[in-house]
Amino acid sequence: MHPVFLELIQVKWRLYGRLGAWLLLILNFLFNVSWTTVAISVSVNRESVDRYVLPQDWWRVLLVVVALLLTVQEVIKEVQDVIRSNRKLRLWQRWAERRLHDDLRCLHPMWPQEKVFLLDQIKQIRLMRGSYSQDLWNVFDWLVYSLLVASFSVHMADVLQPCSSLRTCSLRLFSVSIIFLWLRLMKHVRAFRVYDNSEANAVMQQASVILQVEDSMSVLRRFYDNQFISRHCAPLANTPDDGTATSPRYHDEMTHITTQIKETLDQFLDLQRDVSGSCLNQNKNQDLQNEDQNQRIQNPELQNPNQDQDLELQNQNQDLPNQSLNQDLQNLNQDLRCIRTELQQLRSLVQLLVHNRTNSRSGLEPELDLKTETSQNENKS
Structure with a gap:
């Protein structure tokens, strides 16, 4: 990576990237804890037929409400990411197609293969998908949300019409959902996992977190000087150290x-x-x-008589x-x-x-x- 971009990532990471990464990690940790507590409370055997007995079980209802609110917040954020990714893709496609159409108007009749190439490029641009669907972690997020919705739906059916089979099904679904839920937490700790030769990977994860913070947590940037880079980093005085450990x-x-x-x-x-x-x-x-x-x-x-001999x-x-x-x-x-x-x-x-x-x-x-x-x-x- 170019040292200028590497230093830019480090500056943004120190400004608001690290704090944004910690906030995302804490929110997702609370999200996991809330659903884990709900799943454990569902598995507790009760003497009463009712799944929730009020007012004794008010804390269980509160946990369910908190878990649902966090889930709705995560789903809304994912939907916003999808919309944002599609909007960026459409804008880039329009720009790329305008450039290619400009090239089509400047073609020479002697080179018809250039027209074929440009038309093929336009087709490929129209078939491109957004970057959101290309990230497998996003697919994994939707899998976790689907499992949680299915588990909670079965649990609500068991609450409305108590049945042992529904309770068993909800417990099994919650068990599978909690496993995938905690695996999902690895998505938010990638920027802090630096080991052996993973410095380059950690830097790329930090850049990804910075982009996520800038898109989904724009309020966080209001607490910092927006002109910091132009005031203190143009140019940036730094020692000539590449920051890498040599074997x-x-x-x-x-x-x-x-x-x-x-x-x-x-x-x-x-x-x-x-x-x-x-x-x-x-x-x-x-x-x-x-x-x-x-x-x-x-x-x-x-000259002397022996000049020739001397020469x-x-x-x-x-x-x-x-x-x-x-x-x-x-x-x-x-x-x-x-x-x-x-x-x-x-x-x-x-x-x-x-x-x-x-x-x-x-x-x-x-x-x-x-x-x-x-x-x-x-x-x-």
Whole structure:
């Protein structure tokens, strides 16, 4: 995830996301406790034929009323989420279709396949469903609500017309409903469950909770400054820390590869300086020789009878350093090629290390052992 969006999620989470998540968790916990208490009270055997004896059972009636009110509140919230999801989908479909129709008006007759492609895209957009139905937790919520409604309906039938079979059926339905009801609570604790390599998953759950709070608990945002991000986070001064824990094994591998890169670059720079110095000395010697020859040509009296022999000996003496210099240059070029090969190998190792580290952060096991790969590359070099 991009660090800007990651920091935005953290800022919103500290502002109102964490409090909203706790409120949702507490409300759903009370919702579960109320229905669990109702189910336990239904299972108690009574000497009286009536299921509720007033005024002794006033607290049971109160629990039933509280449970029903919480259920109605949850159902209304789910219905609002459905309506909101469908409205967002319709707005996006209209926008996407307008863009595609604009592209259709700009088509060239020479490319009829583009028209076929755009028409197919329009059909796919019209067949898209809202994001609400794609979340299995929402389907699970409706399953729980259906079980609670069925259990309470059978229980009310048993209250109006007491019957042992109805009581047994209501108890069984309540037993199944309570199990699914407490499993549903896991939906609201996902943002707080951080273990091993689940940091990325926890961040995404925090983002989901923030969106849920912004949509369904807009009143909560009124207690905070709506201009906080524009005032204090534009720009946001923060230390350059990615906030992730590095494995010691990966840290050792990164240190080893960094040391190899530094040593290789030092060798490369030393060879480059040697080559530059040799070329500079050669140029100086050539300039001195050219200057000496020019002076002799301009001053014939400086020439001696053995000038030809001296020139021949001088040329032979020049050939020897040139040959040795060429040999040195060849050796340096060979060393440079070896260094380039090592740099390429180190680059591949760094890419492999980053890839394995990314997989480990997303909850996946690394596919290759970096130590084995490093030793193999060292043997090849």
